[in-house]
Amino acid sequence: MRGSREGLLLGVALDxxxxxxRRGHPVAAFGQVARRLERRVYGDSKxxxxIFTGVLVxxxxxxxxxxxxxxERPVWRMGVTAVATWAVLGGTSLGREGREMARALEVNDLEAARGRLSHLCARDPAGLGESELARATVxxxxxxxxDAAVAPLVWGLVAGVPGLLAYRAANTLDAMVGYRSPRYERFGWAAARLDDALNWVPARVTGLLVVACSGGKAWRVFRKDGGKHPSPNxxxxxAAFAGALGVRLGGVNAYGGRVEARPEMGDGRAPEARDVRRAVRLSAVVTGAAALLVYGVRR
Structure with missing residues (x-):
């Protein structure tokens, strides 16, 4: 498909x-459709x-x-691919949220930092100090x-615009219904498993790109600790980020009253406020490397 790789690269530039x-984001509109469908078809049933996941994806x-x-024309294909790529990527917004968290931590405004944590993850921020907030952000x-950068590019390369949109749909549904709770333990099972499957290769590509951009310590921690996490991806x-930044990730996390003790990854110090900016910069470098890798692959 001529124009697809160029369109992916242009989409990264647009992002x-x-x-x-700020308004009218296609992913937000998809989320609204998903909520309406959920109200119609929900049941405590896999x-x-x-059915819910299959219809939407x-x-x-x-x-x-x-x-x-x-x-069908290459220039049109390039334009459509670029717009679709821009719509599904979230790397720039991820970096913006990370920098906002860094600014709050750098001036020791822990209340502001705790308030922003929900923009990044579902972890309960109550009582978290600087190091725990920095760790959650990293x-x-x-x-x-x-999830927001490398995986969309991989699926855009493999399956074009359908791959881009289907991946973002699956990832959005996982964020909406894919977590374990009394309501979604069964209903969200398909969304969670599909997201795991679609991210299996991209997560490992991400880890390897971190290694390529950072060096041997990232590789050592990636190999040693990457499989310890309860998520397969x-x-x-x-682990790769922990090695690249020289920090220790993992530990006790709280999610809406549920507490998880996760194995530690890396053997460095506990994360600090300055490590948030370092993580954001590394993420941007890895995203750029992924874009160049995708552009260089011959289809």
Whole structure:
């Protein structure tokens, strides 16, 4: 498909220049559609969750296929791919949120930092100090470097615009219903498993790109600790970041009253406020490397 790789690269540039739109974001609109459908089909059932996930992800892929169908000329294909890439990427917004957290921590405004944590992850911020807030942010930046940047590019390369839209749909549904709770334990199972499957390769590509951009210590921690995380994918990214930054990630996390003790990754010091900016810079470098890698792959 001529124009697709160029369109992916142009989409990365658009995201870097424009970031996410403040209003009318396509992903937010998709989320509203998903909520309406959930109200209609919800039940404490894996089958209902599978139907819910299949309709929405399949619908997103279908929209992408139609867009490609009507953009047969290379220049049109490039434009459609660029806009779709820009719509599904979140690297610039991730970096902006990380820098906002860094600014709050640098002036020791812990209340502001705790208030911003929900923009990055679902962790309970109550009572968290500077180091724990920094750790939560670095871990979120690491994981979302894959989810918000590398994975969309991988699926855009593999499956064009349908791949871009289907991936973002699956990842959004995982964020909405894919976590373990009495309501979503069964209903969200399909969304969570699909997201795990779609992110298996991109998470490892992300870890390897961190190693390529950082060096041997990242490789050592990536290999040693990447499989310790309860997620089959997040640990690969977090371990590589831990090694690259020389910090120690993992530990006790609270999520809405549920407490998880996660294995530690890396053997460095506890994260500090300055490590948040370092993580954001590393994420941007890895995103750029992923874009160049995708552009250089011959289809």
């Amino acid at each position: 870097a220049l424009l970031g996410d739109p 089958v209902r969750g599978l 399949g619908g997103a892929a279908g929209v992408g296929a139609v867009l490609e169908r009507v953009s 871990e979120s930046v690491a994981e979302n470097t894959s 997040a640990g690969r990214c977090e």
